[in-house]
Amino acid sequence: MPENARHPFMHRTDSLDYAVVLSGEITMLLDDETGDRVLRPGDVVIQRGTNHAWANRGDEPCVMMFVMLDGVTQRDAPLAEQTGIPRR
Numbered sequence: 001m002p003e004n005a006r007h008p009f010m011h012r013t014d015s016l017d018y019a020v021v022l023s024g025e026i027t028m029l030l031d032d033e034t035g036d037r038v039l040r041p042g043d044v045v046i047q048r049g050t051n052h053a054w055a056n057r058g059d060e061p062c063v064m065m066f067v068m069l070d071g072v073t074q075r076d077a078p079l080a081e082q083t084g085i086p087r088r
Contacts, residue, residue: 006033007053015068019045024062029053 007029019028021039028037031051039045048071056062 005051005053006031007055010051010053012049012051012069013071014049014069016048017046017069018067019047020065021064022065024056024060025058026062026064027055027057029055 010029018037018071021041021043023041025040028039028045029052030036037045
């Protein structure tokens with residue numbers, strides 16, 4: 001979990017992520033709450049190395065499909081640089 005996270009399940013992946021909401025509703029939480037988004041069926045999120053968490057604030061389950069692609073861009077780089085997380 002990132003330091004000072006807004007949510008206990010806040011995380012960041014070393015991948016390029018595609019998320020599609022198939023049914024229900026879910027809120028994608030970001031570092032700054034002004035960036036939070038409520039997602040509904042048909043909505044798609046594409047992210048790479050973004051701190052985020054998911055919160056179902058509705059009263060029905062949310063079904064999502066995820067496609068996650070390896071974010072390592074250079075396998076012969078030093079180990080510390082073999083990450084898909086963009087540098088800040």
